[in-house]
Amino acid sequence: MKFFESTYEFDYTWEEVSTGNWRKYCPWNKQTTHVIAVDTLQRNVDPATGILRTERLITCQQSAPKWLMAFLGGEDRSYVYETSYVDPAAKKVTMCSQNMTYADLLSVRETVVYRPSSGAPNARTEFHQHAKIIAFCGGWQKVKNSIEEFTVDRFRQNAIKGREGFEAVLEMSRKVFAQERERQALMQAARM
Incomplete structure (x- = not known):
């Protein structure tokens, strides 16, 4: 069993990050071209807590070596099941995902968590990512360790790419927020 952890602070408000999160896999995000579909399976709001719970199926194009795919008998697509919780009262987004392939x-x-930064809660958002990786190889400890280490290394590389791509999405979201605020200000001024 191996673990991967990453923390980072985005220079965006929690509102910008929690909204931008839904656009993370958009077509113009050059870092997520491997994601070919995101299907929402279920979405509901708990009336007592106001927490938005969403279940999604994320379909990715595999980048594993062809020889490995042939050995495993797999296809070039992989699937990830994700459940997310957006708690507007606590200003916290929690996303839990599990590979299906x-x-x-x-x-x-x-597990990924976004919440306002403790140092600058109205300007920055803290990101925390934690992954638990377990290979099932029976008694072949050396093979098991190699697979887990490879997966942690891949996670590390993808975390960097993902952060870069999400920064681009957040920048676009910031522009949209600014345009909307400007539009609302103009509408309010026109009413006066």
């Missing part, structure tokens, strides 16, 4: 060989459970 090759789940009998490798378990990857990831």
Whole structure:
């Protein structure tokens, strides 16, 4: 069993980050071209807490070597099941994901949390990512360790790319927020 952790602070408000999060896999995000579909399976708001719970299926184009795909008998697509919780009262987004493809060989459970920064709660958002990776290889400890280490390294590389792509999405979202505020100010001024 191996773990991966990453923390980062985005120079955007929690409102910008929690809204931009839904656009993370948009077509113009050059860092997520491997994501070919995001299907919302279920979405509801708890009337007592106001928490938005969403279940999604994320379909990705595999980038594993062809020889490995042939060995495993797999196809070039992989699937990830994600459940997210947006708590507007606590200003917290929690996203939990689990691989569905090759789940009998490798378990990857990831949790991501976005919340206002403790140092600048009205200007920055803290990001925390945690992944637990377990390879199932029976008694082959050396193979198991190699698979888990490879997966952690891949996670590390993808975390950097993901952060870069999300920064671009957030910048676009910031522009949209600014345009909307300007439009509302103009409408309010016109009413006076």
